Amino acid sequence: MPALEDKTRELIELEERHGAHNYHPLDLVVERAEGVWLYDVNGKRYLDCVSAYSAVNQGHCHPRILEALTAQARRVTLVSRALRSARLPRFLEKLTALCGYDMALPMNTGVEAVETAIKLSRRWGYDVKGIPQDRAEIVVFNKNFHGRTTSAISASSNAEYRRSFGPFTPGFVLVPFGDIDALRRAITPHTAAVLIEPIQGEGGVNVPPAGFLSEVRALCTQQSVLFVADEIQTGFGRTGTMFACDFERVKPDILVVGKALGGGFYPVSAALADAPIMGLFQPGDHGSTFGGNPLACAVAEASLDVVVDEDLPGNAHRMGDVLMRAVREANSPLVADVRGRGLLVGIETTISARAISDRLLERGIAAKDTHANVLRLAPPLVIDRETIDVLAATLREVLAELA
Ligand SMILES: *Cc1c(COP(=O)(O)O)cnc(C)c1O
Numbered sequence: 001m002p003a004l005e006d007k008t009r010e011l012i013e014l015e016e017r018h019g020a021h022n023y024h025p026l027d028l029v030v031e032r033a034e035g036v037w038l039y040d041v042n043g044k045r046y047l048d049c050v051s052a053y054s055a056v057n058q059g060h061c062h063p064r065i066l067e068a069l070t071a072q073a074r075r076v077t078l079v080s081r082a083l084r085s086a087r088l089p090r091f092l093e094k095l096t097a098l099c100g101y102d103m104a105l106p107m108n109t110g111v112e113a114v115e116t117a118i119k120l121s122r123r124w125g126y127d128v129k130g131i132p133q134d135r136a137e138i139v140v141f142n143k144n145f146h147g148r149t150t151s152a153i154s155a156s157s158n159a160e161y162r163r164s165f166g167p168f169t170p171g172f173v174l175v176p177f178g179d180i181d182a183l184r185r186a187i188t189p190h191t192a193a194v195l196i197e198p199i200q201g202e203g204g205v206n207v208p209p210a211g212f213l214s215e216v217r218a219l220c221t222q223q224s225v226l227f228v229a230d231e232i233q234t235g236f237g238r239t240g241t242m243f244a245c246d247f248e249r250v251k252p253d254i255l256v257v258g259k260a261l262g263g264g265f266y267p268v269s270a271a272l273a274d275a276p277i278m279g280l281f282q283p284g285d286h287g288s289t290f291g292g293n294p295l296a297c298a299v300a301e302a303s304l305d306v307v308v309d310e311d312l313p314g315n316a317h318r319m320g321d322v323l324m325r326a327v328r329e330a331n332s333p334l335v336a337d338v339r340g341r342g343l344l345v346g347i348e349t350t351i352s353a354r355a356i357s358d359r360l361l362e363r364g365i366a367a368k369d370t371h372a373n374v375l376r377l378a379p380p381l382v383i384d385r386e387t388i389d390v391l392a393a394t395l396r397e398v399l400a401e402l403a
Pocket of ligand 1: 147197201202231232233234258259
C-alpha cells in the first residue's frame with residue numbers, strides 16, 4: 001500500500017512542477033472511470049460528485065457515446081468550416097429541435113459560446129434595436145460565472161477572477177442576483193441584453209426567488225432587451241428539467257450550452273437563437289477552426305440521445321429530491337442551508353467546505369467546494385437510488401463526525 005500511495009504523491013509532485021498552479025484539485029489521481037465511479041491510481045473507487053462541473057451528466061465513458069466517437073474518428077474528424085461536412089447538418093437539426101430554436105452556432109468550450117452570445121447580442125443591439133455604435137450594455141449578475149476569457153471576467157463581480165488582469169472589456173453592468181427592481185433600474189435605452197445563469201453554479205448554487213426568471217423575461221420583452229441564458233452548467237437535465245429555464249416555462253432569446261453537450265468526451269458548445277437574431281451573423285463575422293467539426297457533431301448527437309433516451313432530467317429530478325430531503329433531515333448544526341434543483345445541490349456549511357470534502361474523499365466520495373463555505377454535490381445524472389442512499393448516509397456520518 002505505501003508503494004501505491006507513493007505513486008499518487010509522485011504524480012502530484014510532477015504535475016505541480018510542470019503544470020501552472022491555476023487550480024487547487026482534490027488529492028485524487030484518477031486513472032479510469034465508468035458511470036458514476038472514478039478509480040484512482042491505487043485502484044480505489046470513488047463516487048464522482050463533481051461530474052467535471054456537469055460535463056459528464058451521462059456518466060463516465062458512456063458506451064453509446066464512446067461508440068459514436070470511435071466510429072466517427074475512423075471516418076473523418078476535421079474539415080474546418082471552409083468545407084461542409086456530412087455530420088454537421090443532422091447535428092444542428094437535432095440540437096435545434098431539442099432546444100426549440102431555428103438555428104445554432106457551434107463552438108468548442110463554454111466560454112466561446114458565451115463570447116458568441118455577447119457578440120450576437122451587441123450586433124442585434126446596433127443593427128435591430130438601434131443603439132449608437134460602441135455604446136451597447138449587457139446586464140449581468142453578482143456572483144455570475146461565464147468563463148475565464150478577458151471578456152467573461154470583465155462581466156464578473158469576483159475579485160479573485162479579475163485581479164491584475166485589466167484593462168477589462170467595457171459594457172457590462174452588474175446587479176444583485178434575484179433583484180428585479182435593481183435590474184429594472186439598470187436597463188437603459190443602450191441595454192442590448194441581460195445575461196443570466198438560471199441557477200448560479202460556480203457562484204455557490206444560488207437559486208433565484210420563485211418567479212424571478214419569468215419577471216426577467218417579461219421585463220426584457222417589454223424593454224426590448226434580449227434575454228440570454230447561460231445554461232452551460234444547468235442544461236441537459238442537470239436541474240431536473242431539460243433546461244433550468246423550463247422550470248418557469250421561460251424561453252430565452254439566446255440559449256448558451258456546453259459541458260454535457262460533449263458527454264464528457266469532447267468539448268462541444270453552442271449558442272442558439274431564432275432566425276431573426278442568429279441571421280444577423282454573416283460570413284466572416286465569427287467562427288472557430290474546430291467549431292462544429294465532424295467528431296464533435298458525432299459525440300454531441302450521441303450525448304443528446306443519451307440525455308433523452310435515458311430520461312436524465314427525470315432521474316435528476318427524482319434523485320435530487322431524495323438527496324436534498326436526506327441532507328435537510330440530517331438537521332446538522334454544520335449545515336446553514338441546502339439549496340439547488342435536481343442534481344445540482346449546494347450545501348452551505350458553517351465550517352470550511354473543504355474540511356468536509358477532504359473527509360468525504362477519505363470515505364470514497366469526490367465532492368468539491370465552490371467558494372469557502374458551499375459544498376456542491378452534482379453526481380452524473382445516471383446515478384441510481386441505492387447509490388444516492390449511500391451518498392446521503394455517508395454525508396450524514398461525516399457531518400456528525402465533524403459536528
Ligand atoms: C463552466 C461554465 C462556463 C465556461 O465553460 P468552459 O467550457 O469552462 O469555458 C460558462 N458558464 C457557466 C455557467 C459555466 O458553468
